[in-house]
Amino acid sequence: MSDITPEIRVPQRPYRTGPRFRMARTVVALMLREMATTYGRSAGGYIWAILEPVLGVTLLAIIFSMALAHPGLGTNFPLFYATGFLPFTMFNDLTNKVATSIRFSRPFLAYPSVTFIDTMVARVVLNALTHATVIGIVISGIFIIYQLPVVVDLVSVFEALLMITIFGVGVGTLNCYLLTAFPIWERTWQIVTRPLFLMSGVFFLYELMPAKAQAFLWYNPVLHCVGMLRHGIYPTYEASYVSPIYVVSISVILLFFGLLLLARNHRNLLER
Template structure:
């Protein structure tokens, strides 16, 4: 009878040790990812901020010549930032997660590093990076252009968490498919190129023809972008078409399927 409490304490200590080890492993993987992604290029981490700023400057300049004002609000940079930044969040998290196991293949030979550690570390780093970039870009635009905005931070957080979860789900599923069928990596890049045009970056959902709305509502990124615009342009932009359940359900289905397939096959995929 006296052995049971001691066994329970040992089990609890072992669980805490595993959690601590997982945290240390993910932190080490994130530091490694930072050095490999940004540390080897001139400018380093600054490019994470400069790249979207330059892209927004180009988009704003081009469209200002053909349009008097953006579809929402009065600022071209702010309007395109609300479309471009969440799209790049999804795209970056999905692409980085899909190549996480190949990227960390040598480290996965060690028992302390699991395939889930590699997936989560890469996705979390790029989610945090894009969140920081969005904070800097939006406040920079508001200060430089002297814009009077009253953002709804709850809606903004929903957009970024939804975009990150969707990118992670797509990335986990693609990680299995790309490792099983390497040609899928190139096909995925080709098939997803039109996403930048059909995700509401340039034209809000409400301004599209009805037949386009009926089709594009099923694009989860339409909702990710819409929630961010609802947060930035609050309270004027309502986004009546937005769904919270559909993008999250899509992300969870892909995430569950991807993790299940990787759990059953990651060893053979890494050895292949």
């Protein structure tokens, strides 16, 4: 009898990536692609991402400092207009990026492992983090350059950024369907939202407006986001009109209908 024991081989299970990890890898890959496409492969793209809002705030501060004795809050013009211009820019850019996510990543959606949700999540995460970083750098720079006392409510600032992100995602998701299904909607949306820059509290405080204007402007969610950010930056500004529940409710409704329309029609949209 032979003393050699036969070798028993245990079949190895093939490595499988779970759905969560597969989605995470896809989202990261899409984020890296957009970073290379939008901001370039060098630091110059991100430097311009900071310089562009800085130039915008500087222009507003110079123009209004020549016409007004003091800004709506405090005594520093750049800080006041930064707290209005930067959150509006974040909302506007985030909305546009989410709205064009299917069109931007159309070649990758031909792969079964890539879904329209992946493309939207990638753009939301990348652009929200980019704008939040820019807002932090610009406002911190204003505090340092002008030697302003730093009394910031970080919880309110974070809440404002979260409100902007949620509302931008809600509007962008619904626009993603409308823009892809009806190309004319892109131009229509640009025309409709042009007055939004003047209606979002970038140049003024809600409390200083006439009662009739307040009753109308209150329904603008961006105005609430701007007010919440200023509440976090200016310790004496109460911004009692701000309603995070209202902003989140509108955002969830828009997100729900946007995802519902995309889930039912995204295959047809890819063929357009």
